Each structure stands twice: as structure tokens, then as C-alpha cells.
Amino acid sequence: MSAIAKTTSKQFVMPILLWSLLIFLPSNLFLTLTEETAFLGGLRVDYLIPKLYLSQVMIWLGIAVSLAFKNEKNSLDSTKKPVLIWLLIILSAIITRQFFTVQPVSSLWFVFQVLTNLAFAWLMILHHQLLKKEAFYWAIFANLVLQVVLAVFQFTQQKPLLPYCILGEPPFEPYFRMSRHIFSGREKILAYGSTPHPNILAGVCTIFSLVLLAKAVKEETWQASLRSALALTSTMAVFYMTQSFSAVISLLLGISALALSRSKKVREVFTVKLGWFALLGLAVLVPIFIAKQAQDLPQEPSLTRRSQLNQAAWRMFQNNPIWGVGLNQFTLKLEEYGSTSDVSRFVQPVHHVGLLLLAETGLLGIIALALTFTIISKKKQLLLSLLVISPLLFLDHYLYTLQIGQMLLVLSLI
Numbered sequence: 001m002s003a004i005a006k007t008t009s010k011q012f013v014m015p016i017l018l019w020s021l022l023i024f025l026p027s028n029l030f031l032t033l034t035e036e037t038a039f040l041g042g043l044r045v046d047y048l049i050p051k052l053y054l055s056q057v058m059i060w061l062g063i064a065v066s067l068a069f070k071n072e073k074n075s076l077d078s079t080k081k082p083v084l085i086w087l088l089i090i091l092s093a094i095i096t097r098q099f100f101t102v103q104p105v106s107s108l109w110f111v112f113q114v115l116t117n118l119a120f121a122w123l124m125i126l127h128h129q130l131l132k133k134e135a136f137y138w139a140i141f142a143n144l145v146l147q148v149v150l151a152v153f154q155f156t157q158q159k160p161l162l163p164y165c166i167l168g169e170p171p172f173e174p175y176f177r178m179s180r181h182i183f184s185g186r187e188k189i190l191a192y193g194s195t196p197h198p199n200i201l202a203g204v205c206t207i208f209s210l211v212l213l214a215k216a217v218k219e220e221t222w223q224a225s226l227r228s229a230l231a232l233t234s235t236m237a238v239f240y241m242t243q244s245f246s247a248v249i250s251l252l253l254g255i256s257a258l259a260l261s262r263s264k265k266v267r268e269v270f271t272v273k274l275g276w277f278a279l280l281g282l283a284v285l286v287p288i289f290i291a292k293q294a295q296d297l298p299q300e301p302s303l304t305r306r307s308q309l310n311q312a313a314w315r316m317f318q319n320n321p322i323w324g325v326g327l328n329q330f331t332l333k334l335e336e337y338g339s340t341s342d343v344s345r346f347v348q349p350v351h352h353v354g355l356l357l358l359a360e361t362g363l364l365g366i367i368a369l370a371l372t373f374t375i376i377s378k379k380k381q382l383l384l385s386l387l388v389i390s391p392l393l394f395l396d397h398y399l400y401t402l403q404i405g406q407m408l409l410v411l412s413l414i
Contacts, residue, residue, distance in 0.1 A: 013069075015130055017062045018123065019139040021055065025407050026147060026204045028168035028196045029054040037105045045331050045347050050109035053403045054168075059120045066126060080375050087371040094327075094364055101326030102333070110328035117406040124414045131414070134223075137215050141227050144208040147201060148234040151191035155241040158189055167194040181243050191241035200398050200405065202244030205235040207412050210254040210388070217258050246395040254388045261384075275383030279390065283354045286394040306351050306395075312337040313355035317362065324362035328401070333359075349397040356397055385413050 030051040038048040098107035130136060150169060153161045160169035170192050172178060178189045179198050190198040209231040216224040232251075239248050260266045287310045294300070294307035315337045316325050325333045330349045350356045357365050376382055389399070389412050398405035 013065055014062070014127055015133075015135065017058065017065060018127060018130055019135060021058050021062065021120075022136070022139045022411075023143050023146075024055050024058060025411070026143065026201070026404055027054060027194045028170070028404065029165070029194075030168075030403075033109075034105070037103045040332060040335075040347060043347060047328065047331050047349060047401060048103060048106045050105060051403070055403060055407060056113070056116045059116050059123065062123050063119050066123060083371055083374050087368060087375070090364055090368045090371065094361060094368065097323050097364075098327055101329050103329065106332075107327045107329060113403055113406065114327075117403070117410055120407055121410045121414065124410065128414075137212060137224070137227065140208050140211055141231060144205055144212075144231050144234060147193040147195075147205060148238060150193045151201060151238050151241050154193070155188065155191040169194050170196070190243060191238065193238075195404055196402065197398065198242035199244045199246065199396055200402070200408075202235075202238055202242040202247035203250070203392050203396075203398070204404070204408060205231075205238045206247045206251045206254070206392075207389070207408055209235045209251065210258075211411070213255065214258055217262070246391040249391040250389055253391070257384055257388050270380065270384065272379050272383060275380060275387065279383060279386055282387075282390050283352075283394060287352060287355065305348075308338065309334075309348065309350040310352055310355055313350040313352065313359040316359035317355075320359075320362055322362050322364060324358070324360045324365060327360050330356060330359055349401050351396050353393040353397060353400045356400055382413055388412075 030053040033050040033052060035044070035049055037050070038044050038046070040048070095111055098104060098111055101107040124131065146167075150161055150167070154169070154172070159172050161167075162169060164171055170178070172189055178192075180187050180189055182188075191201060192198055193201040193204070195201045195204060209228070212224070212228040212231045216228040235251065239251075287307075290303060290310065291307045294303040297303055312334055313330070316330070316333055319337075331347050334347060350359065357369075361368075373379065373382075386393070389409075392399055399409045400406070
């Protein structure tokens, strides 16, 4: 391939692909491949449906273009190659395990989803120079504005702005399946944007706002400052329309981290060990806190169900400590490990990514994560990012279970 064609790819094709991918990141547009594996006791469980998302198609298109035009080689530090070999062995064992789950189709499609988003991470790292350009931040800002416009229209009109096939907005029907809240004595459906749930919309706006704010803190130009101010204001409006507590806490943590990062003393105090201690401490304390609150407020189903799901996840891990129950199999096993009929009817993954990972992959999954961490170079930055999004990780599950969430996790950590 000629040098001109390669230059064209770098300067024109890949920027458009990556920035288009960011625009469609929150889109819930997907093609259902089959529903045969999605029924549990006569109940249709969305998490078990193999879905091909528009964003997945765009990711693999980006990979194909990158491989076609790539002419430079990236070498791995030789000291990390033994770790990479062990990581590949363990990942191969985890993937092999998925052939022997209750629903292998759901497990193996989840593997495809994870691999797709690892490819997304590779794309972002490979073309990291594009993430420093103004067009990247304008793509983020445009996406956030689009989600806010959709949210305002949905919240005020109680219907989608466009048909599902355009942006992936939910149809707001049937009414009983939508998330609702009481506003001034009136029950209203919460805003979804183009995402599958109000909490995800709030998470998208939170992470986009923090990306824009980090740019403003770093460069201090009036364009970046104005852009981040508008993003933060819009995100606060989205918080009201989604009632997402975890996203509010995450935004506050992000703002605090950015403010403190300007201090040289704080940067020196924050070590990798301190970051691990804080992250693991939160992972343990959050379920304990929820269990205590569920005991004190048994009339609050949001607390009692979360606590019961946490307990079910822990029992799954205890009974399957090495392999776990299999990827994307939590909902299938919930009735077996749920302590009450209420939690069995509330067919949801546990709202704690750490416990969900333990339940579905066991100790092998934890070892794979630990080995991955040893390969990563910017460990302090990664841990700080994980601490900022820890409310989303330990109070919800979408950063692990859903295509949009996994892409959002990649964007948060890159």
C-alpha cells in the first residue's frame, strides 16, 4: 500500500472512525441474534440475549482499518513477557470454561463482547495521539449535548424524541418496565437518553464531563473552561432527571481528584499501595454498609434487593471458588442461590462489579486482573481513575455487564 494511502488513513479515516465511535458510544442500537437462550422460568431475561451492537461493528471496522494501514511495531517490555504468557494461559482457561456453563451461547457471546471492548481499548491506545486533539473533546461535548437534549425531551414529554432505530432511545412502553420516580406528587418516567437505563445515562454524562474538566484543568484555555462548565451544568440537570445517586458521588470524587492532583504533595502521598488499599477497602465496605442499611430500612426495596443480590453473589463464589458459575450466568443461577422469592423474581446481576466478577469467574478472574495490572505502566493513574468511578463499580453492574458500560469503562481508564 502506498505511503499516500497510509497517510490518508492516519489523517482522515481513523479520526472519523474513532470520533464517530465516541458519538455512538451511548447508543443502545443492537440486533437481537436469538432469544431462545433468554428465558428463565418463563421470564425473558434481557441480559441473556446475544446482541450485536452498532458500536461493536464500528470497533471491528476500526480494527480492520488500523491493521490494514499500520506500519509501526510496538514491542512489549521483555521483563513482562512471562507475565503475559501466564495471563494468556489463564484467559484461555476462563474462555474454555464458558463452553461448559448452563447457557454456553450467552457465556461465549459475552466473551465476544469483552474481546470487542479490549479491541476498543487497543484502538484508543494505538491512536492515543488523536485523543489529545481538540476534535476528540468536541466529539465528547457534542455527544453529551445530544444526550442532554434527549433527556430533557423525554423527561418533559414522557416519550422518545425519535424512533428507536435512529439513536436507540427506548420506546417508553410498556410503562411498567420503565424506571420511575415521584416529582412534586406526580409519577414520571426517568430520562434514558439513548442508553438502556437512567443510571447509565447519568454515568455517561459524568465520565464525559470529567474528561472535559480534566482537559480544562490541564490547559486552562477559555474554550476548554467554557466547554467543561456547560458540561457540568448539563450533567447536574441530568442527575435530577435520572435520580442517579452513584453518578453524583462519582462526579464529586472526580472533581475532588482533579483539584487535589494540582498539589505536588498530594501526588507524592498518593502511592500505588494507598490506591489499592482504598479501592479494596471500598469494595468490602460498600456491601457491609448496604447490608446494615437494609436491616435498618427494610421497607426500601432498593436496599434490600441489593443486599440480597450481594449475599447471593458471595454464596456463588463460595460454591464455585476456582471457576465461578460462568460469564453472564449470574441471573441463571440467582434462583438457586437467592435467599428469598423476591430476589429470585428481581432477575438482575448483583450491583457490585467486584462480587459479580468473583461469582462468575472465581479466583481465576481475580488472578487475570492482577496479572493485567502488573503489565500496565501507569498504575497510579489507573488506580485513581478506578477510585473516581468506584461508586459506579460498587453500586451498579453496567460497567461490567453491558456493551455501553464496558466502552465507558475503557474510556475512563485510558
